[in-house]
Amino acid sequence: MPVSTAEPVASTIPAASAPAASGKPAFESWGRYPRHNARVVQLHWQSDFPGILAGSHDSALPVGMGRSYGDVCLLNGGTLLQTTGMNRLLDFDPDTGILTAESGATLAQILDFAVPHGFFLPVTPGTKYVTLGGAIANDIHGKNHEVAGSFGNHVPCFELVRSDGTRILCSRRDNPDWFHATIGGMGLTGLITWAQLRLKPIVSRAIDYEGIQFHGINEFLELKQRHKDVEYTVSWVDCVSTGKNFARGIFMLGDHSKVPGELKPSPEPRLVFPFEAPGFALNRTSVSAFNTLFFHKQRKPHVKTIQDYEPFFYPLDAILHWNRMYGRNGLVQFQYSLPWETAVEGTDAILRAIANSGLASFLAVLKTFGDIPSLGMMSFPQPGIMFALDFPIKTGITFPLLERLGDMTLDYGGRLYPAKDAAMTSRQFQTFYPNWERFARFRDPMITSSFWERVTDTTGARLTV
Amino acid sequence: MTLSAFDPQPATQTRPTTQPVHAGGVSPSAKVTRKILVLGATSGIAEAVCRIWASQGAQLFLVARNSEKLAAVAADLKTRGAAYIGTAVADLDDTDHHAELLSHAINSLTGMDVALLAHGILGDQPRAEQDFHHAAHILHTNFVAPVSLLTWLSNYCVQRRSGVLAVISSVAGDRGRKSNYLYGSSKAGLSAYLAGLRNRIDREGVTVMTIKPGPVDTPMTANMNVKKADVNKVAESIVKGIDKRVDTLYVPFQWAPIMWVVRHIPERFFKKLNL
Numbered sequence: 207m208p209v210s211t212a213e214p215v216a217s218t219i220p221a222a223s224a225p226a227a228s229g230k231p232a233f234e235s236w237g238r239y240p241r242h243n244a245r246v247v248q249l250h251w252q253s254d255f256p257g258i259l260a261g262s263h264d265s266a267l268p269v270g271m272g273r274s275y276g277d278v279c280l281l282n283g284g285t286l287l288q289t290t291g292m293n294r295l296l297d298f299d300p301d302t303g304i305l306t307a308e309s310g311a312t313l314a315q316i317l318d319f320a321v322p323h324g325f326f327l328p329v330t331p332g333t334k335y336v337t338l339g340g341a342i343a344n345d346i347h348g349k350n351h352e353v354a355g356s357f358g359n360h361v362p363c364f365e366l367v368r369s370d371g372t373r374i375l376c377s378r379r380d381n382p383d384w385f386h387a388t389i390g391g392m393g394l395t396g397l398i399t400w401a402q403l404r405l406k407p408i409v410s411r412a413i414d415y416e417g418i419q420f421h422g423i424n425e426f427l428e429l430k431q432r433h434k435d436v437e438y439t440v441s442w443v444d445c446v447s448t449g450k451n452f453a454r455g456i457f458m459l460g461d462h463s464k465v466p467g468e469l470k471p472s473p474e475p476r477l478v479f480p481f482e483a484p485g486f487a488l489n490r491t492s493v494s495a496f497n498t499l500f501f502h503k504q505r506k507p508h509v510k511t512i513q514d515y516e517p518f519f520y521p522l523d524a525i526l527h528w529n530r531m532y533g534r535n536g537l538v539q540f541q542y543s544l545p546w547e548t549a550v551e552g553t554d555a556i557l558r559a560i561a562n563s564g565l566a567s568f569l570a571v572l573k574t575f576g577d578i579p580s581l582g583m584m585s586f587p588q589p590g591i592m593f594a595l596d597f598p599i600k601t602g603i604t605f606p607l608l609e610r611l612g613d614m615t616l617d618y619g620g621r622l623y624p625a626k627d628a629a630m631t632s633r634q635f636q637t638f639y640p641n642w643e644r645f646a647r648f649r650d651p652m653i654t655s656s657f658w659e660r661v662t663d664t665t666g667a668r669l670t671v
Numbered sequence: 672m673t674l675s676a677f678d679p680q681p682a683t684q685t686r687p688t689t690q691p692v693h694a695g696g697v698s699p700s701a702k703v704t705r706k707i708l709v710l711g712a713t714s715g716i717a718e719a720v721c722r723i724w725a726s727q728g729a730q731l732f733l734v735a736r737n738s739e740k741l742a743a744v745a746a747d748l749k750t751r752g753a754a755y756i757g758t759a760v761a762d763l764d765d766t767d768h769h770a771e772l773l774s775h776a777i778n779s780l781t782g783m784d785v786a787l788l789a790h791g792i793l794g795d796q797p798r799a800e801q802d803f804h805h806a807a808h809i810l811h812t813n814f815v816a817p818v819s820l821l822t823w824l825s826n827y828c829v830q831r832r833s834g835v836l837a838v839i840s841s842v843a844g845d846r847g848r849k850s851n852y853l854y855g856s857s858k859a860g861l862s863a864y865l866a867g868l869r870n871r872i873d874r875e876g877v878t879v880m881t882i883k884p885g886p887v888d889t890p891m892t893a894n895m896n897v898k899k900a901d902v903n904k905v906a907e908s909i910v911k912g913i914d915k916r917v918d919t920l921y922v923p924f925q926w927a928p929i930m931w932v933v934r935h936i937p938e939r940f941f942k943k944l945n946l
């Protein structure tokens with residue numbers, strides 16, 4: 207053979223793609239705000255990290271699908287290690303339901319595999335386009351928090367790789383401090399290469415669904431009390447209407463159907479939001495009209511039906527890139543939780559402040575958190591009420607309102623969710639998460655995020671628009 | 672070269688000949704018992720194609736150079752439902768060991784219905800313009816090594832008068848361009864070889880399939896700043912093309928008319944283009 211095989215073959219590890227010089231950054235979070243330039247490096251194999259950073263002095267941050275809203279998945283001027291090419295399913299035990307997968311596998315890919323085998327995610331957020339690693343790093347929650355806790359409660363173990371090459375097997379027994387720091391650790395403790403997830407058995411794709419109209423937070427809590435034995439509960443709330451329609455909404459309940467049905471995988475979504483809507487498209491009138499339509503789409507105060515799990519769990523996944531609806535400026539989320547003692551009073555006050563601000567929230571979601579403690583040192587869920595709202599970014603209005611709402615949350619003893627945040631101040635963050643300094647000791651020295659830099663900044667600087 | 676069977680069963684043991692039954696009713700297509708040899712199994716396209724075959728319950732033998740990556744791919748395909756997985760770690764540049772490798776693989780599979788040749792390198796064009804050894808390396812990996820493998824495999828298939836030999840070439844082989852003519856000429860040679868081989872053995876009942884992908888989003892093309900096709904869509908087309916025993920498959924299909932035009936641009940203009 208004429209050719210020397212000792213010669214190195216073109217590396218399968220790609221060099222970083224060049225950062226966008228201007229305009230659209232190489233990686234956006236779901237809110238498309240803030241916009242930070244970073245170079246994006248794709249990870250394809252568990253062995254790629256940390257070698258892929260050799261020779262680089264930039265800070266890095268592992269990211270998945272970029273479905274968190276603010277800057278928890280951004281790193282201004284750094285290197286984003288995108289894990290989505292690392293999406294292998296390494297093992298599945300149908301007796302225990304335990305799936306072992308690489309961290310870049312999305313919940314959509316896991317469902318495509320699990321549902322035909324008669325299994326479902328133990329906890330799922332409102333989109334299936336998030337990675338397993340991202341779900342752990344943000345210790346996400348779903349509509350069944352009261353019975354299931356958050357995502358990390360269903361992760362028996364995972365591997366964490368540090369930038370010095372150390373590989374740490376993490377579980378409640380092995381290296382428990384790393385386990386607790388990495389669940390909800392916002393990707394800052396290192397790269398999760400693979401993880402186990404305990405799936406739960408189902409016999410059908412169908413959800414036994416009920417929708418009940420309500421008026422006001424108290425009515426919501428009564429309904430919640432009355433339907434304690436239902437696994438999934440969530441409410442949509444109209445945050446635009448005032449007067450007699452103030453805080454009207456629809457309480458939505460669901461249980462996995464017990465009647466065996468066909469367990470085929472989901473079809474691919476066909477609808478794509480095709481362009482950035484102009485800035486004026488979402489205004490008080492259009493949002494108000496949408497909210498009224500949504501409330502009355504359900505003709506009767508109480509409906510009962512059988513629904514596929516896709517529209518029940520992932521109504522917005524049916525339209526890819528729906529965030530373009532918010533136009534160029536993007537959107538921000540405001541998601542808080544309040545303990546039971548202040549839940550009603552605080553939520554009422556926050557909702558009134560929003561309704562009076564003139565800012566229209568297109569989507570508002572109300573849930574309750576149960577008593578199952580999250581395993582993460584920095585996990586968001588705490589027993590009480592949880593509310594999430596989307597806002598368009600309006601210069602001079604949105605951020606002052608968010609700061610005020612953040613302070614109200616703080617006064618009522620609640621906290622905000624880093625995965626949804628682009629605005630909390632360092633003072634707010636450090637009060638919401640008193641463990642943050644202990645957590646900081648587990649952060650990988652090479653890894654940080656725009657969010658972390660922002661909320662641990664002690665100079666008091668904050669983002670304004 | 673190290674040979675190892677991922678499945679602990681010895682290769683001589685009887686393989687399942689009926690459709691494997693999956694919990695929850697995964698319904699694999701009728702071709703579930705297909706025995707498929709994959710060379711270059713950790714390449715982005717091969718892995719995506721294998722995931723589809725695995726979910727159909729195929730029996731697979733995987734060959735790749737890096738044992739760690741191969742183990743991850745094998746575990747994934749096993750989890751997704753492959754009825755059997757055998758693996759071998761081998762550097763396919765090493766043509767001296769091809770016969771041993773291929774006979775081991777086919778023994779392990781107890782036969783072979785389809786072979787997918789997916790290994791290859793993009794190489795470094797500017798370096799190859801200065802360094803003949805690098806140029807020769809590209810030609811060896813992308814052209815000489817597949818010819819060696821196909822010599823053995825085509826004779827095996829002709830003897831049995833059946834089989835599909837699916838080989839990943841490239842649109843880059845349709846016309847040489849200054850940006851990657853070393854890679855392009857290696858694939859041009861491969862495409863011409865496949866056309867000749869098809870002309871010889873199609874009549875013997877053996878399908879020779881030339882797969883010509885455009886740029887696909889895989890680790891190999893990470894540094895290319897062009898629009899790339901989704902690897903899973905490409906994989907679906909390849910699986911369908913193999914099922915239909917297509918001779919030449921452009922993926923995505925839009926590349927067929929594009930390359931027709933590219934092939935027909937008169938050279939006196941073409942030589943001035945920056946492609």
